Amino acid sequence: MSQSQRPQIFIVIGPAGSGKSSVSKAIAAEFGAVFLDKDVVCGPLTEALLEIAGTDPAGRDDNPVYQDRVMDLEYQTLLAIAGDNLRLGHSVVLDAPFGRYLPDADFLTANAGAHEWPDAEWIVVRVAVDGESVRRRVEARGLSRDRWKLENWDEFWTRASAVDCRWTGATVVHVDNGGNGFQRAEAIAQVQRQRMMTTADGDERNPRR
Numbered sequence: 001m002s003q004s005q006r007p008q009i010f011i012v013i014g015p016a017g018s019g020k021s022s023v024s025k026a027i028a029a030e031f032g033a034v035f036l037d038k039d040v041v042c043g044p045l046t047e048a049l050l051e052i053a054g055t056d057p058a059g060r061d062d063n064p065v066y067q068d069r070v071m072d073l074e075y076q077t078l079l080a081i082a083g084d085n086l087r088l089g090h091s092v093v094l095d096a097p098f099g100r101y102l103p104d105a106d107f108l109t110a111n112a113g114a115h116e117w118p119d120a121e122w123i124v125v126r127v128a129v130d131g132e133s134v135r136r137r138v139e140a141r142g143l144s145r146d147r148w149k150l151e152n153w154d155e156f157w158t159r160a161s162a163v164d165c166r167w168t169g170a171t172v173v174h175v176d177n178g179g180n181g182f183q184r185a186e187a188i189a190q191v192q193r194q195r196m197m198t199t200a201d202g203d204e205r206n207p208r209r
Contacts, residue, residue, distance in 0.1 A: 007120045008033065008091040009082060011108075011170070013098050014127030015160035016146060017137035019177040022126050024095035026184045026189065034085045036094035042074040043083065053136075058144035061156065076099070076111075083115035091120075099163050108167040122170035125191060129133075129178040131157045171198050 008031060012024040028035035047057035047064070051064045053065045060066050064085040075096065081186060101107045107155060135153060138146050165172055173194035175187050 005084050005089075007118070008123060009054050009086060009117070009120050009133065010091075010093045010123045011098065011101065012093060012095050012102040012125045012127060014129070014177075015097060015099070015134055015157075016149060017141070018129045019137070019182050020095050020097070020127050022182040022184075023175055023177060023187050024093045024207050026182075026187050028093040031091050033091035033093045036078060036081060036085075036095065038074055038094070040160065042077055046070055046074060051179050058147065059147045061148040061152075065157055073102070079111050080115050083117050084114075086117050086120050097160075098165075099160065100162050100165070102165045105114040105166045105168050109169045112169075120149065123191075124165055124167065124170045124172045126165060126172060126174050127175055127177050128174055129176075131161065135179050146183060171195060173198075 006123065010024070010027050010031070010033065012020050014020045016111050022039070025035060049070055050065060051057040051060060053069075055063050055065045055157065075098070078094060078096060082094060098173065112122075126180070135150075138149060171194075173191055175190050181209070
């Protein structure tokens with residue numbers, strides 16, 4: 001398959017309130033890609049599972065059932081659906097934090113194999129924003145699953161901002177979503193510019209390049 005024919009998978013990461021969804025939707029529109037938001041794909045089922053288990057259906061960060069049993073299922077479901085679309089030749093945008101998995105260098109390669117992803121270009125888009133802006137956005141959106149984050153902000157932000165993506169096999173680009181907030185054209189320009197620079201520099205990190 002030629003470079004121009006290979007599907008692309010954009011994995012848009014960042015903490016809650018960073019603007020992942022806005023950036024993800026902009027990329028999906030620009031590249032004609034399938035948009036998969038973990039909370040939309042798995043949210044109602046996750047809440048039902050947590051309620052059946054006798055825990056708070058909105059609990060995430062402080063819910064051991066979610067942390068130990070449910071979260072892995074969410075991500076495996078998301079990655080499996082991505083594989084189905086990639087095999088059909090569709091580019092894909094994944095909108096999810098992936099926080100727990102980012103330090104595992106082999107995570108993406110292992111899961112691509114497990115879910116039989118075809119030859120594709122892997123691009124991780126890290127959405128960067130300052131902590132105060134994130135806090136304001138999380139407060140403004142008023143989601144019950146964010147309650148623990150706001151009540152334990154220093155712990156949440158210290159943990160969320162310290163995680164670095166160590167995945168092998170992917171090009172990593174950064175989108176600055178701070179300042180005046182999301183601007184679609186600028187976000188796309190940042191992604192395109194960094195991808196072109198990586199290609200021009202002959203980056204060998206992606207074995208599927």
